[in-house]
Each structure stands twice: as C-alpha cells, then as structure tokens.
Amino acid sequence: MGYPENILADGEHVVLHRHPHWKCLVLPTIVFLLVTAAAGVAAGYLTSSSLSGTGELVVWVVIAVVWLALIVWFFLRPLISWRTTHFVLTDRRVTFRNGILTRSGIDIPLQRINSVEFRHGLVDRMLRTGTLIIESASDDPLSFDDIPQVEKVHSLLYHEVFDRGDGNVNT
Known part of the structure; x- marks a missing residue:
C-alpha cells in the first residue's frame, strides 16, 4: 500500500x-518460524499416532486453526501495520x-x-x-x-x- x-x-x-525500520518485523518473523515449526512437529506426531477417522480430523483442524490464529495475530497483523505506517x-x-x-x-x-x-x-x-x-x-x-x-x-x-x-x- x-x-x-x-x-x-x-x-x-x-x-x-519511509515505513518503520525492518527491525520491527524481526520478532514477528521469528514467531512465524517457531509457530510453523511447532505445527509441523504436531502434524508429525499426529501422522505417527494411532488416531484415525474423526479424532484425527479434529486434531488436524485444531492444529490448523491454532496455527492460523497465531500467524494472523503475531505475524500478519504486525506486517500489515508496518506496511500501512507512513x-x-x-x-x-x-x-x-x-x-x-x-x-x-x-x-x-x-x-x-x-x-x-x-x-x-x-x-x-x-x-x-x-x-x-x-x-x-x-x-x-x-x-x-x-x-x-x-x-x-x-x-x-x-x-x-x-x-x-x-x-x-x-x-
């Protein structure tokens, strides 16, 4: 924008x-990487678990919703805020x-x-x-x-x- x-x-x-300095985006980027890594680890455990059917689907949805909520709040919001600050x-x-x-x-x-x-x-x-x-x-x-x-x-x-x-x- x-x-x-x-x-x-x-x-x-x-x-x-000018927009604010890029250093404002360092912490949100680290959070993005950590949250994505944690979601990947959770998905890996889920794949190797004995859950199947509806239980497995519910856990996949929970992982995806928690990942998305954290990414939107801690990464996308600061990124958009940085971009819209002039x-x-x-x-x-x-x-x-x-x-x-x-x-x-x-x-x-x-x-x-x-x-x-x-x-x-x-x-x-x-x-x-x-x-x-x-x-x-x-x-x-x-x-x-x-x-x-x-x-x-x-x-x-x-x-x-x-x-x-x-x-x-x-x-």
Whole structure:
C-alpha cells in the first residue's frame, strides 16, 4: 500500500517517504518460524499416532486453526501495520499515518517546527535507525520511533525547516 498522493496539496511534493525500520518485523518473523515449526512437529506426531477417522480430523483442524490464529495475530497483523505506517516529509509538512482498521495521523506544518532532534542507541546505530523528535510551536515534542536512516531524515527535515529562508526548495 503506497502513500496516498491525493492528500497532497496543489504544488506540494514528497521529499521523503519511509515505513518503520525492518527491525520491527524481526520478532514477528521469528514467531512465524517457531509457530510453523511447532505445527509441523504436531502434524508429525499426529501422522505417527494411532488416531484415525474423526479424532484425527479434529486434531488436524485444531492444529490448523491454532496455527492460523497465531500467524494472523503475531505475524500478519504486525506486517500489515508496518506496511500501512507512513512517515512522509513534503516541502510543506511532516505527515505521519498509521493504523490498519482505525487510521490515525498527524500533520505538522514546517513553519511550526521549532526543533528537530534524533536519538539512537548502539543497536539502532548499527541498524541505521532511531527515534526522530520534533518539537512544534505549541505542542509537546512528538517522537517517531524506528525511522530508517534517522540521521539522514533529521538532516533533510532540518534543511526543509531552517534552510528555506529564500523560499526555494533544494532536495
């Protein structure tokens, strides 16, 4: 699911579009592998068991339903959430949209941004990700976690906010 270009104003263009860092998908992928392996082991035991007929069918259905429920909740939901989360910097605003069934979002006009900072620890630095913190005119600072290449995003955002004195956009 791409970023909806139709929410942009006339003449507004996207400078940067990011989804959260792929590290958000590591745990769901591990869960997928473990749950699938456990279902495979259960299926192997069932095949070598003395169950037959209706009892065997019921256990197959239980294994399949439990596997599917766990995969949907612990793998597909985070994957879809990751895919539908957008951090977008345009030449006029910062936009953040997230959610699957219930969408939420925030727009921060560039003129209202007072400061931009980033934070990342050792693991985040190795993965080239981090938290971007934006302080606007009248609101508490907003934190955006797991922004890929957070230093580059910080630099671009700083450029868009503070280096545009002449009104020209150089991206």
